[in-house]
Every structure is written in structure tokens, then in C-alpha cells.
Amino acid sequence: MRTLKFLLQKELIQIVRDPSILKILFIMPMIQLLIMPLAADYEIKNINLGVVDQDHTQYSQKLVNKIISSGYFKLKDYSPTFPKGMYAIEADKTDLILEIPPHFERDLIQENKAPLLVSVDAINGVKAGLGGAYIQGIIQEYNQDIRDEWLQNPRFNQQPAIEVTFSNWYNPNMNYRVFMVPGILVMLLTIIGSSFAANNIVREKEMGTIEQINVSPIKKWQFILGKLIPFWILAFGVLTFGLIIARVVYGIVPFGHYITIYVFASFYLLAILGFGLLLSTFAQTQQQSMLVSFFVTMIFNLLSGLFTPIESMPHWAQILTRFNPIAYFIEVMRMVMLKGSGLADIKTQILALLGFAVFFNGWAILNYRKRSG
Amino acid sequence: MKQFLIFIKKEWLHIWRDRRTLVILIWMPVIQILLYGFALTNEVKNSKFAIFDQSRDEATKTISAEIAASRYFSLWKNVYSYDDIGATFRQGKIRLAVVFPRNFRYDLLHTNHAQIQLIADASDPNTANMLTNYATSIINDYQATLNRDVAMPYSITTQTRMLYNPELKGAYSFVPGVMALVLMLVCAMMTSIAIVKEKEMGTMEVILVSPMKPFKIIIAKTIPYLFVSMLNIACILLLSVFVLDVPIVGSLCLLIGESVLFTVTALSLGILISNGAKTQRTAQFASMMSLFLPTLLFSGFLFPVENMPWPLQVISNVVPAKWYYIIVKNIMIKGLGFSYVWKETLILVGMTVVLLGISIKNFKIRLA
Amino acid sequence: MAKEKVITAKELTKKFGDFVAVDKITFDVEKGEIFGFLGANGAGKTTAMRMLCGLSLPSSGQATVAGFDVYKENEKIKKNIGYMSQKFSLYEDLTIVENIRFYAGIYGLKDDKIKDKTASLIKELHMEGSEKALVRSLPLGWKQKLAFSIAIVHEPAIVFLDEPTGGVDPITRREFWGLIYEASGRGITIFVTTHYMDEAEYCNRVSVMVDGRIDALDSPANLMKQYDSKSMDGVFLQLARKAVRKGD
Numbered sequence: 001m002r003t004l005k006f007l008l009q010k011e012l013i014q015i016v017r018d019p020s021i022l023k024i025l026f027i028m029p030m031i032q033l034l035i036m037p038l039a040a041d042y043e044i045k046n047i048n049l050g051v052v053d054q055d056h057t058q059y060s061q062k063l064v065n066k067i068i069s070s071g072y073f074k075l076k077d078y079s080p081t082f083p084k085g086m087y088a089i090e091a092d093k094t095d096l097i098l099e100i101p102p103h104f105e106r107d108l109i110q111e112n113k114a115p116l117l118v119s120v121d122a123i124n125g126v127k128a129g130l131g132g133a134y135i136q137g138i139i140q141e142y143n144q145d146i147r148d149e150w151l152q153n154p155r156f157n158q159q160p161a162i163e164v165t166f167s168n169w170y171n172p173n174m175n176y177r178v179f180m181v182p183g184i185l186v187m188l189l190t191i192i193g194s195s196f197a198a199n200n201i202v203r204e205k206e207m208g209t210i211e212q213i214n215v216s217p218i219k220k221w222q223f224i225l226g227k228l229i230p231f232w233i234l235a236f237g238v239l240t241f242g243l244i245i246a247r248v249v250y251g252i253v254p255f256g257h258y259i260t261i262y263v264f265a266s267f268y269l270l271a272i273l274g275f276g277l278l279l280s281t282f283a284q285t286q287q288q289s290m291l292v293s294f295f296v297t298m299i300f301n302l303l304s305g306l307f308t309p310i311e312s313m314p315h316w317a318q319i320l321t322r323f324n325p326i327a328y329f330i331e332v333m334r335m336v337m338l339k340g341s342g343l344a345d346i347k348t349q350i351l352a353l354l355g356f357a358v359f360f361n362g363w364a365i366l367n368y369r370k371r372s373g
Numbered sequence: 374m375k376q377f378l379i380f381i382k383k384e385w386l387h388i389w390r391d392r393r394t395l396v397i398l399i400w401m402p403v404i405q406i407l408l409y410g411f412a413l414t415n416e417v418k419n420s421k422f423a424i425f426d427q428s429r430d431e432a433t434k435t436i437s438a439e440i441a442a443s444r445y446f447s448l449w450k451n452v453y454s455y456d457d458i459g460a461t462f463r464q465g466k467i468r469l470a471v472v473f474p475r476n477f478r479y480d481l482l483h484t485n486h487a488q489i490q491l492i493a494d495a496s497d498p499n500t501a502n503m504l505t506n507y508a509t510s511i512i513n514d515y516q517a518t519l520n521r522d523v524a525m526p527y528s529i530t531t532q533t534r535m536l537y538n539p540e541l542k543g544a545y546s547f548v549p550g551v552m553a554l555v556l557m558l559v560c561a562m563m564t565s566i567a568i569v570k571e572k573e574m575g576t577m578e579v580i581l582v583s584p585m586k587p588f589k590i591i592i593a594k595t596i597p598y599l600f601v602s603m604l605n606i607a608c609i610l611l612l613s614v615f616v617l618d619v620p621i622v623g624s625l626c627l628l629i630g631e632s633v634l635f636t637v638t639a640l641s642l643g644i645l646i647s648n649g650a651k652t653q654r655t656a657q658f659a660s661m662m663s664l665f666l667p668t669l670l671f672s673g674f675l676f677p678v679e680n681m682p683w684p685l686q687v688i689s690n691v692v693p694a695k696w697y698y699i700i701v702k703n704i705m706i707k708g709l710g711f712s713y714v715w716k717e718t719l720i721l722v723g724m725t726v727v728l729l730g731i732s733i734k735n736f737k738i739r740l741a
Numbered sequence: 742m743a744k745e746k747v748i749t750a751k752e753l754t755k756k757f758g759d760f761v762a763v764d765k766i767t768f769d770v771e772k773g774e775i776f777g778f779l780g781a782n783g784a785g786k787t788t789a790m791r792m793l794c795g796l797s798l799p800s801s802g803q804a805t806v807a808g809f810d811v812y813k814e815n816e817k818i819k820k821n822i823g824y825m826s827q828k829f830s831l832y833e834d835l836t837i838v839e840n841i842r843f844y845a846g847i848y849g850l851k852d853d854k855i856k857d858k859t860a861s862l863i864k865e866l867h868m869e870g871s872e873k874a875l876v877r878s879l880p881l882g883w884k885q886k887l888a889f890s891i892a893i894v895h896e897p898a899i900v901f902l903d904e905p906t907g908g909v910d911p912i913t914r915r916e917f918w919g920l921i922y923e924a925s926g927r928g929i930t931i932f933v934t935t936h937y938m939d940e941a942e943y944c945n946r947v948s949v950m951v952d953g954r955i956d957a958l959d960s961p962a963n964l965m966k967q968y969d970s971k972s973m974d975g976v977f978l979q980l981a982r983k984a985v986r987k988g989d
Binding site for chain 2: 020024028031032035036038039040041042043044045046048089090091092108109112113114115116117118119120121122123124125126127128129130132133135136137139140142143146147150151160161162163164165166167168169170171175176178179191195199203283284285286287288290291292294295298299302303307308309311312313314317320331334335338339340341345
């Protein structure tokens, strides 16, 4: 135990003396948290609309106006023919084209039906899906407006009508910041934590000071713990800093309790740091450990549900998610911050992270060799 | 020239001998493309939902079955109170709840009006939107079946066509993005770390004293990574076409040419970073901050740039990956030719020239 | 009276694949000796020493250090030895005092003992005033002496020194050997590897490794007589000429 005390003393002194560490630990998250949420907005607005109006009547014009006044679309192109309209899509000027065929108004009045054609640049599936849905919604409303206007007797319309009402719980303003900021904080914690942990032991290997440790009576678990604990404490500092920024800059206050987050974070950090330490027991050079920790955390981050929903992933990928610590924390963060979930609600996640922590740290201790074969 | 080749050989040996790193450099991108191509998507399917049915009549049961049968939804459970709905949301199990009031069918048939309430977990606004859209259209379809015999007057029928990516597959948007990401990582980050490593180890001074012009030495360091990147691009393209079913609609030659250009841009960035960093750790974090995260955010493959606040849109113009993403998208997915991408190409060329210029100048100052 | 043997090795061997780095070496070191482990670069000295320190697992053969078996009682050995590597292995970003405190602590010295030791070390090394200086800023000679003193801060039975005098001037080397003599006088056995043949003459006994084998083992005086040479340099040259392995 005394040995551990001396190890911790040394580690802490080294961390405090190194200005670059503190800079990275606090400045980097600050910048990321200030910029990323502003950029990471999935909200679909300002869809660029191209119109090919071959009818040029009052009603075709009304339709276009209605679409534009909805606020979802910006009219960026107005072409006489479809091929010209396509040109705008190809050049990325517009995201979708509404083609109003000739005789639109006449057909609607005389034939009782008229077609419209919508072509969507579907490379971005979400944009295409939502854009298509929005415009269809507006067209249907327009259709209903026309019926209300032209049909003298509304009661003529004796159809059963189902009215669908919508309620949005937990994020009534439909604000993406609230959704993304906690997740981004988790991602930052993970990248910083595992990189530092991975880098630390390898650095001693490269510099040679690790030999002096190996030749001493220090036990393996003491050594690993001596590396784990200081960073664990530091990581809490980064977490707190991030939460303060979230509150002060974005006004994000958890619906649940901060304590829940901290309790979960303590397990999470043990796991993530353990992972980094494990990596560094394998790596021979800093380049290797950085590369691997970076790639692996990048994969885990992108597949964690932060940027794309887990429910959308194919079944095999969803199973993989169960082995991804980051996915758990993202889930918990959102549950606690947005829905007010408590400790009882997240007990499975806590257990899972405990498992990860034991697994990674245990393996790191076992894998670390004071004596090479 | 011969000296230059000797240096390149030495650098290549460094990489070749570090088998572990080499393996990672080649396999990681492959694994990523496969993972992201298949798993990363914003499409909504099999989303779990709950039903709070206070009528339990033929109509509500039919509608519930239709929703559950759709590929967008999968029924999690039936709940029996609003509190239940809240609890299930809090446990993170469902994203949508469908609430039927009492006497639904009766009201529908006798007063021609009935309500259904859709409660969405709006933590993720887009998903909430999409789910409510899908549920609403299923409900509308049901309503249409009731009205089958009566033809609605004045109907506008809308036909929607999805261009380039009819199945709305996520891969179409992600593959070009991952290409940009991988190239940035391998070229820029690895190169900068490699150069800084030499500084840290002290062997840089030895090299600088040699008769080779110092900048040529740096270039020699980047050439092997250029080679590895080409390998990566080839792997990614092969995987996209044959495994992910994302075809290369446009000219393969043009695509490769542009990729080489982007690689060179990335390498120049790597050199620039290595000029400033003193330790490998700093090089890594600097690369991460100025390369990886900006590429992720501002290239446009994950988040549409047009949605960002104006200052960020300006920043995105400085990110090379943004232009490369547009180029790859246009060539690979839209099948367009050079006339559509010459502007972006010119921008990349410009960036490369500027970056290299700054690096050379900086380098000289450092030596002095 | 037979002197107590603190290191014994019998047919100790280390192979890396097909390459035999250390080839069945057999030797003993007596308590209180200054034992020089000589050889050219690449002869296998460092590899052999690493096996005795518990840094490397032997391929075959037997050895005991401080009475403990290197295979089974590795960790017990570590409590009783000190070690100084070629790179000195002090923490550059820690001060002199912090380094002393750390190593003294992990070798189990109590707090008051640590305080005493720190004070006496600083005094002996004439480093008063520099207690708070970072090791990074110290001249090479100081680092060397400090590293040695820290290696024996826990008064171990044996201290292993791996090429400890590389890169320092002759005067500093002299002073360093003064420290070694002093430690030896206190009963600490010194096991030192070096390729400086003049230092060989400071040792009680030396062994010369060639191509992984021990080709000579005796006191310097006897060796010089045996090989009819006025200096250890001459002895070494004759032995090394037979070497097949080139240096590092």
C-alpha cells in the first residue's frame, strides 16, 4: 500500500509539471464543446428547392408559394424544363425538384386529379427522407385547402377522418444541442482518457525508466493502479469542466441528478482507462499505441449511437454495440440528462461497465510483464 | 536524385519493419469501411414502440397490427397508463407511443371523427420526426381503405423519385466521407507523428547534417505513406463496389486522380503539424484536433454543412475534406465529369500549394 | 573460511530463436567483491545481467542471486538488489529529492529513514542547494553519481551496474569509482559490466565474455600474468581476436 502511495505521488508530480497535459485536458474539450455542438446539428432546415413549373397558372404559383412559406425550403432554382432543373441538382445547388406538369390546374378541375413529380437527391438519406416527407405534407395540406375552397358544401364530405395529434416529450423545443452536447462530452472524455492512458506506459518504455520499475519489488497491480488512479481523478475534472460548459454556454441542465452521472462515470472511466492501459502493455512504441487507441476509439465512437441511431443498425451491429462501453455511456447520458432516469433505471448499464472495467484492468495487469520471456 | 531514392528506401524500411503498425494502417481502414458501410445509417427501421390502447376494438387492433408489421416499427409492449409510457421512455426502451382513446371505432363510424395521439421521444428530433411521419402515413393508409368506395374529388397525386440512392442507403453518403477520414488519418496524422518521432529521438539532427536538402528529407518521409494511402484507397473502392454495393458511376481515373491530390494535401498538412509539434503526443493531439474532428464535422458526410451557423460554414471552407467529399460524391455517386468538379479541384490544389509553402518557410526558420 | 557466494550461475543460457546470446556461462560472485563483467559490445554481457536481475527469463541453466533462485523466487531477488542501467533511469521531470524519495519509498524505507538518507546523500554528493533542481538540468556526471546512490539507497546485498560510466570524462569516472569502493567497503557486492578495460583493473575479479561464452575468469593480476600483458587491454585484445560476432 505504501508503495502505491509513492507511485501516486510520483505520477501526480509528473502530470502537474507537464504543461502540455493540462492544456490538452482542458483546452481541447473546451474548444470542441464550443464548436462541435454548433456543427453537429441534424435538424433539417433550409432545404434547397428547385421548381420546374410547366403550368404557369395561378394554382401552380400558389402551391410554390405555400411550399416556400412553410420555412423548410428555400427556392434556389426556377427552370423551364426538367433537364435544366436536373443541372441544378447535379451542381449541388438544389436538393430536390418539384415538377409541375403542364395543364396542372386544368386537369385538377376537369379530370379531378392531377399528378406532381418530386425528384430528390437521395445521397443524404435523412435529408431526402425528411425533405420528401415535408413536401408531401405540404402538398396534402394544399390539396385539402383546394377541396375546402372548391367544394361548396363541406358536409358533402362524409368520410371518416382520423386526426393524428403529436406530442413531443423530453425535448419539446426539438433542440439538437440538448441531444448532442452530452454525447460529445462522452466522446471527448473517451478519446482523451484512453489516449493518455495508452500513451503513458509506452512513454516510459521508450524512455527506459520502465526498466528501473521492473527491477524493483513493485508489484504489477500496484504499477497499473498507480497509472490508473491519477488519470481517473483528472478525468473527473474534465467531466466537471464539460458539464459546467454545457450548463453555462448551452443552458443544458440534467433532468435527472448530476450524482447519477458521476456514479456512472466512475465506472465508465475505470473501463476506458483500463482499455488504454491494456493497449499500452501491448505496444512497443508510442506511434503504435496512439494509432491503435485512436482507431479503436474512433470506431467505437462512431458506432456508439452518438451520430447515428443504434436501432437503425443491422442486427449484427446492434449485438456489437453491447460490447461497446461508449454506447452505454451515451445511452445513460441521454437518459439521465433528458429523461431524468435514476440509478435504478441504469443498473444494467452500471453492471456492464463494471464488467468492462474488471476485464480491461485485469487483463492489463496480467499482460504486463516485469520479466520478458 | 539517387540520394533521394536512398532516403525513401530508408523511410520505407522503417515502416515495413514495424509490422504491427503497418498491419494496422492497412487493415483498420478496411474494417472501418465495412463497419461504417453496413452499420452507420440514419435510416429508421425496427424502431421499438408501445401501444396504449384504451378501446381495444377492431379498428385499433388493425391499426396497431399494421404499424407493428411495417419495417419501420417493432412492437415492444402494450402499456396501460401514461405513467407506464413515461417509465418505458425513461428506461430507454421505446421511441414512440401510440395512444388510442376510448370508443375509437364507435366515434370514427358514428361521428366521422376520432383521434390518435402519437407521443414521441424527442431527444433525437429527427428520429422523432421520421417516426411520427411513418406512423402517420400508415394511419392515413388505413383511413384510405375506409374510404375506398368514395373517390375523393380534386386529388393531387405526388410521385416521388429518389435520385442516385433509391434505397436511401446510408453507405452512399458515408463511403466518400470515410474515404476522406481515412486518408486524413493515415497521411496527415501518421506522417506528422513519424517526423516528430525523429525529432524526439534526436536522429533528426543527424539527418539534417547530411548533404541532402532538409526539405527533400521530409518529402522522402512522406512518400511511403503516400504509397500506403493508395493501397487504402484501392481497398476502400473495391470494398465499396463489391461488398457495399455502392457503384462507381463516374470515371475511375478521375476519382483516383483526385484522391491522389487529396492525399498530397493531407500529407502537406501532416508536415505542417510536425513543424510545430515537439513531442509525438502533441503531434497526435494536434492532428486529432485540426484534422480528424474537423473532417468529421465539416466535410458534410455526417452533418449537412448548410445547417450550420454562418461562421462555422466559413470555417468549413478551410477544411480540405469538405471539398474532397464533394468531389468524390459527384464523381462516384452522381457520375459527373471534371467540368463539375474543376472548381473544387482548383481549391485543393491551392490549399496544397499554400500548405507546402508555409511548411518550407517554417522549416527554414526552424533550422536557423 | 569459504566466502559466502551471493551470485551463482551454472550453464546459464539465453537463446533468441536460433541465436544463442548467452552460452552456458558458469561462475560465482563472492560477498563484498567488486566483480567486473567484461566483453565487447554484443558479447552478451547485458543479456546475462538482465537474467540475473529478473528482467529476462533464462532459456536454460541455473542461477541464484542473494540465495534466491532466478526462476522461482524472482520477486524476492528484486528486494535485495539494486540496479543502474545504461540510461541511468532517473525521472528527468522530478527533482533530486523527489527521485530519492520515490525510490527509497518503493524499496520499503520508512519515512524517517527516507529523510535521513536524503539528507546524507545530498551531503555526500555535494549537491547542497540543488535539492529542488530537476534531474533534467543536471550535468551528466551528477546524474551518474545520483543514479548510483539511489540504486543502493536501500543498502541491498548486491548492486548491478550496466556500463555505468559511458560518456563521462576521466575525472568523473574516477570519482564514480570512489563511490563504488565506498559501497563495497560497506559490504555491498558490486557486479559491474563495462567495456573500459582500465576499469577492469579496479575490480577484485573479472570475467571476459566472448561470443556469449565466458572465456576467462580470474583476478586482473592473474589474467595479465597468464596472457603476458601489461594491461587488461592486452588481455582483452588477445581474447577478442577469437571472436566471431561483430560488435553492435
